[in-house]
Amino acid sequence: MTMFEIHIDSLQQSFSASSEQTLLSGMESLGKRGIPVGCRGGGCGVCKVRIDKGRYRCKKMSRAHVSAEEESQGYVLACRCMALSDIQLTVVGQMKKAVFGTQD
Ligand code: FES
Numbered sequence: 001m002t003m004f005e006i007h008i009d010s011l012q013q014s015f016s017a018s019s020e021q022t023l024l025s026g027m028e029s030l031g032k033r034g035i036p037v038g039c040r041g042g043g044c045g046v047c048k049v050r051i052d053k054g055r056y057r058c059k060k061m062s063r064a065h066v067s068a069e070e071e072s073q074g075y076v077l078a079c080r081c082m083a084l085s086d087i088q089l090t091v092v093g094q095m096k097k098a099v100f101g102t103q104d
Contacts, residue, residue, distance in 0.1 A: 004083040008034045009052060010090050017083050023049070023056075024078040035078045036093040046093040047078040054087030 006023055007014045013034045017026025024047050027035055038044035045065035051074040058071075058081045066075050075092065 004054075005086045006083060007086070007088045008091060009088050019082055019084060021082065022079050023081050023083060023087070023089070026083075027078070035091055038079075040079045042077055042080045045077065048075060048093045049078050049081075049089045049091055050075050051081075052088045052090055054089075055084040056081050056087060057084055058082075 001018045001020060003016045003018050005014060006017050006026065011034050013032065015027050015030045015032045015034075017023055021029070024035055024037060024040060027033070028037065035049055036046040038046035040047075042059070042062055042065075045062075048065060056076065058076050061071070061077050061080050065077060078089075
């Protein structure tokens with residue numbers, strides 16, 4: 001099993017994920033936060049991220065959450081996507097504010 005380093009640029013957060021698990025479950029299994037977690041099944045769209053660097057593969061994603069154009073630009077659902085190399089990503093999911101607005 002190969003482990004890859006996943007770096008969330010905007011948050012200066014990193015975690016590792018294997019090529020066999022989704023980016024989201026890799027993050028969760030380490031008790032990390034950063035990418036919003038919702039249904040974990042491709043249905044809600046909150047875990048949407050943009051892959052800025054690195055290779056990955058995705059299971060089928062709903063066009064309701066990721067359009068063909070977005071997909072070609074590197075937008076993916078983290079719960080449907082697995083790393084094939086080290087990855088740099090940016091969180092774009094909608095719960096960002098709720099997740100990170102708890103400190104004030
Ligand atoms: S967590 Fe719901 S689409 Fe990924």
